[in-house]
Amino acid sequence: MLGYIIRRILAVIPVMLIVAIFVFLMLRLSPGDPAAILAGDSATAAQIEKIRTELGLNDPLHIQFITWMGQLLQGDLGTSLISKTGVVDMIANRINPTINLALMTIIISVLLAVPMGVAAAWRHRTWVDYLVMSFSVLGFSIPVFVIGYIFMAIFALGLGWFPVQGYRAPTEDFFGFLLRAILPSLTLATIYVALIARMTRASMLEVLGEDYIRTARAKGVKENSVLFRHALRNAAVPIMTIIGIGFALLIGGVVVTESVFNIPGIGRLTVDAILARDYPVIQAIILLTAGIYVLINLLIDLSYTLLDPRIRY
Amino acid sequence: MAKTAQPVSASQWFLGALSLPRKWRVGPGPIIAAIVLTVIVLSAIFAPYYVPFDPMHMESTKRLQPPGGEYILGTDPFGRDMFSRVVTGGRISLLIGIGAAVISVFFGLLIGLVAGFFRMADAIIMRIMDSLMSIPAILLAIALVSLSGASVGSVIIAITIPEIPRVVRLVRSVVLSAREEPYVEAATALGSSMPKILTKHLMPNTMAPLIVQGTYICASAILIEAILSFLGAGVSTETPTWGNIMAEGRDYFQINPGLIFWPGLMLSLCILSINLIGDTARDLLDPRLKKREA
Numbered sequence: 001m002l003g004y005i006i007r008r009i010l011a012v013i014p015v016m017l018i019v020a021i022f023v024f025l026m027l028r029l030s031p032g033d034p035a036a037i038l039a040g041d042s043a044t045a046a047q048i049e050k051i052r053t054e055l056g057l058n059d060p061l062h063i064q065f066i067t068w069m070g071q072l073l074q075g076d077l078g079t080s081l082i083s084k085t086g087v088v089d090m091i092a093n094r095i096n097p098t099i100n101l102a103l104m105t106i107i108i109s110v111l112l113a114v115p116m117g118v119a120a121a122w123r124h125r126t127w128v129d130y131l132v133m134s135f136s137v138l139g140f141s142i143p144v145f146v147i148g149y150i151f152m153a154i155f156a157l158g159l160g161w162f163p164v165q166g167y168r169a170p171t172e173d174f175f176g177f178l179l180r181a182i183l184p185s186l187t188l189a190t191i192y193v194a195l196i197a198r199m200t201r202a203s204m205l206e207v208l209g210e211d212y213i214r215t216a217r218a219k220g221v222k223e224n225s226v227l228f229r230h231a232l233r234n235a236a237v238p239i240m241t242i243i244g245i246g247f248a249l250l251i252g253g254v255v256v257t258e259s260v261f262n263i264p265g266i267g268r269l270t271v272d273a274i275l276a277r278d279y280p281v282i283q284a285i286i287l288l289t290a291g292i293y294v295l296i297n298l299l300i301d302l303s304y305t306l307l308d309p310r311i312r313y
Numbered sequence: 314m315a316k317t318a319q320p321v322s323a324s325q326w327f328l329g330a331l332s333l334p335r336k337w338r339v340g341p342g343p344i345i346a347a348i349v350l351t352v353i354v355l356s357a358i359f360a361p362y363y364v365p366f367d368p369m370h371m372e373s374t375k376r377l378q379p380p381g382g383e384y385i386l387g388t389d390p391f392g393r394d395m396f397s398r399v400v401t402g403g404r405i406s407l408l409i410g411i412g413a414a415v416i417s418v419f420f421g422l423l424i425g426l427v428a429g430f431f432r433m434a435d436a437i438i439m440r441i442m443d444s445l446m447s448i449p450a451i452l453l454a455i456a457l458v459s460l461s462g463a464s465v466g467s468v469i470i471a472i473t474i475p476e477i478p479r480v481v482r483l484v485r486s487v488v489l490s491a492r493e494e495p496y497v498e499a500a501t502a503l504g505s506s507m508p509k510i511l512t513k514h515l516m517p518n519t520m521a522p523l524i525v526q527g528t529y530i531c532a533s534a535i536l537i538e539a540i541l542s543f544l545g546a547g548v549s550t551e552t553p554t555w556g557n558i559m560a561e562g563r564d565y566f567q568i569n570p571g572l573i574f575w576p577g578l579m580l581s582l583c584i585l586s587i588n589l590i591g592d593t594a595r596d597l598l599d600p601r602l603k604k605r606e607a
Contacts, residue, residue, distance in 0.1 A: 018444035023456075030460040037460060137592075141532070141585035143539045145559070146577035153570050252451030256540055260563075270452070274459045274546050282456050290447045297447075 001305070008301055012294055019290045020072065023283050024065055028057075038081060038277050051081065077287070078280035080273075087284040090269065097167050098254055098265035100177070104185040105250060106243075109192040114239070116193070117200020118227055121208055132197055139194025144253045148187040148260035155183060165262035184261040188253045192246055199242040203235035210234070236307045244300040251289045346589035353583050357403030366394035368401040368553055379569070386575050389558070390565050399575050402553040405465060406535050406580065409554070410587075412469040413476065413534035414527045420473070421480020422519060426511050428481060429488025439485070442478035450475035454537055458546045465548055468541060472534045483526055484519050491518045521598035528591035532584045539580055555580040 030037065035052040051057075056064055071078070077087040120132035156164040162183050170177035207213065208231055216230045217223075258267030266285060273281035304311050360368075365385075372392035380387040386395035428438040445453075450472075457471035491497065492515065500510050535555075541547035542556025543563070550557045555576040562572025 014440050015444045015447060018441055019447060022444065022448075026456060026460060037462075137585065137588055141536075141588055142581045143536055143543070143559075143577065145540070145543050145563075146573060146581065149563075149566055149570070149573050149577075153566075157567065248447070248449040251449040252540070255451060255455075256543065259544065270455065271544050274455055274544060277459055279460070282452075282459060286448055286452050286456055289449055289452060290444075293447045293449070 005302060008298060012298055015294055016291060020069065020287065021065075023286055024068055027279055027283070028061065028064070038279055040277060054079075054081075072287075077284035080278050080281050082276050082278050087280050090281065091266065091284060091288065094264060094266050094269045096169065096265075097263050098258070098267060100170060101181060101184055101188070101258070101263065101265065102250060102254060104181050105188040105192065108185050109189040109196055110243070112189065113193040113196035114200050114232070116197040117239075118204055118232060120197065120201040121204035122227060124205060129201075132201065136194040136198045139190045142190070143256075144187060144191060145256045145260050147190050148184070148257055151183050151187055152260070167261075167263040167265075180261075184257045184263060187260070188250065188257050191253060192250055195242060195246045195249065196239065200235065200239050203238040204231055207231045207235045234308070237304055237311075240300050240303065240307060244297040247296050248289075248293055251293070343589055343593040346586035346593075349582055350586035350590065353403060353579065353586070354407060356400050357407055360397075360400045360404060364394070364397035364400060366397045368393060368397040369551070370394075380571060387569060387571055389562060389572060391561075395558075395571065395575060398553045398558055399555070399579055402555045402558050402576060403579060403583070405548060405552055405554040406538055406556065407583070409465065409469055409472065409538045409548075410531040410535040413472040414531035416469065417473045417476040417480055417530055418523050418527045421477045422484050422516070422523060424477065425481040425484025425519070426488060426515065429485040430492065430507075430511060430515065435485070438481070442481050445475065445478045448475070450533075451537060451540055454541060455544065455546050458541060463547060463549055465552070468538060468548055469534075471541070472537050476530050476534070480523070480526055480530070483522055487519045487522060488515050491515050525591055525595040525598060528587055528594060532587040532591065535580065535584055535587075 035048045035055065035057055036043065038055075039048045039051050056067060059067070075088065077091075079085065080087055080090060083090070116132050116135075120129040123129055152164060156162045163180055166180050168176040168180055204227075213226060213231055216226050221230070254265070255267035255270050257263070258265045259271050262268075266288075269281065270285050272278070273285070370393060372388070374392065376388060376390055376392045378384050378388040378392075380395075384394050384396065386399065389395055389398065424438060424442075428435045428442075453475045454468075454471040457474060458467055461467040461471070497510060497514050500514055505513075538547060538554060539556035539559065542554055543560045545560065547556050547560070548554050550561060558576040559573050562569075562576075566573055
């Protein structure tokens with residue numbers, strides 16, 4: 001067991017190393033002169049040269065990589081080309097809204113999707129099943145920002161239940177935070193719910209055909225208990241896996257949702273960085289999200305033994 | 314009791330002769346999806362021949378006109394006809410979807426065959442693919458576009474790169490199970506060359522899952538194009554795409570929701586149809602998959 005945990009943790013290193021190499025090479029191997037691309041169309045030769053020295057682009061490639069990795073390992077993600085402040089500080093200033101939004105989305109998604117998937121599997125091939133599956137296909141087909149605008153048009157502009165845009169920190173005004181975070185979270189949750197409900201249904205359908213479910217029903221266990229204690233627990237591993245894999249989808253959605261609802265988080269930082277071609281910031285955000293993704297999936301992998309005692313390594 | 318043949322009426326016989334073989338029969342959903350998709354594709358292809366206005370022509374006196382009258386869907390913030398723009402926008406969006414699907418399937422197949430067949434290459438290739446998959450597709454695409462400039466070609470490439478690992482995984486898993494089959498062993502024993510085993514014996518196994526995966530990639534590429542455009546990292550607004558029409562309309566959403574609604578509707582209908590057709594193709598081409606997922 002301990003051996004497995006150590007091996008699994010060590011396996012993270014090559015993955016993150018390759019991500020870092022990839023991010024490093026992306027700028028250097030992009031067609032054209034990276035310094036000129038970053039400087040923009042109206043830059044003078046002197047400005048381009050300045051960016052080149054700032055980024056150390058005049059050194060040989062392997063020296064650049066070693067310097068860059070060295071800084072990275074010390075937690076230095078570089079300096080923004082625009083604001084000249086440290087990228088780490090910029091991210092730290094913006095990360096709270098994003099974390100709050102992501103947490104709320106995950107909670108909403110799981111609370112909605114798991115019962116939906118269970119119901120669809122329980123009432124397989126009835127209208128309940130078809131409704132859930134239709135929602136799931138629909139959730140994959142509508143762009144997240146269109147969903148955002150539809151919600152905004154109905155619930156904020158039409159019914160006036162929620163403020164249209166904006167963000168408030170939960171520490172200063174929890175109710176205000178909830179009020180402003182509900183629409184963005186629901187928007188983000190749509191695709192996540194579609195994904196999790198689909199997997200829950202598939203996994204539950206498999207489990208509900210097992211002998212021990214029939215046994216449980218035969219000895220008179222209540223249907224609720226059959227579904228949630230006997231079946232769902234056994235169906236949990238694939239569901240957890242998809243929640244982890246879906247996290248990449250969630251990050252992509254955060255970038256869009258934050259700009260629809262005007263939330264000052266990492267997503268907005270990303271969009272601003274793209275528009276300004278602030279490559280060090282984009283680079284840092286990619287590394288950060290890939291790191292979080294790998295970490296979450298590591299934790300989920302390790303949690304399998306807790307969820308299902310039959311799994312032994 | 315003697316078996317008596319059921320009398321068959323002429324109309325029943327006619328319907329029977331028309332219908333597809335049993336295994337090709339599908340419900341009404343996929344057929345409607347196919348019709349919707351055909352209409353969207355044809356309307357995009359022939360858009361230049363029937364649109365009432367030049368989709369790029371700006372009429373500064375007719376900004377943000379409401380729908381109805383001369384302009385069926387109204388006009389955008391620059392006084393351009395929304396209807397003409399929405400149908401014309403489908404051309405580039407569909408081109409990007411199909412382009413991304415074809416290119417990622419091609420390279421995914423190539424890399425996947427190598428990974429599945431050569432043990433040595435497998436470990437390295439799959440580590441690289443795992444790493445690529447750990448970067449959220451949208452962020453990777455954004456970074457690639459922001460570096461290479463926003464042309465249709467660079468958007469296709471930016472969408473393709475995050476999709477390739479998924480194709481590689483699929484092809485590799487098919488090849489890994491197929492290479493253990495007796496016919497591959499027989500071919501090896503008979504002295505077939507390695508390229509021949511790869512192309513004649515292993516590649517055909519990957520075709521059905523690749524067609525299905527290709528449709529899903531096409532749908533997701535259209536979606537990602539829209540998101541890239543929406544974030545300002547997409548195709549330049551000189552060429553309308555569903556994504557950049559919505560991007561230009563977002564600031565005026567409260568005045569005229571149609572600026573986002575109509576292109577959004579076309580886009581969603583298109584993706585929905587492609588996804589439904591993909592699901593149907595999966596069920597028809599690979600009954601094992603259906604069993605596993607149902």
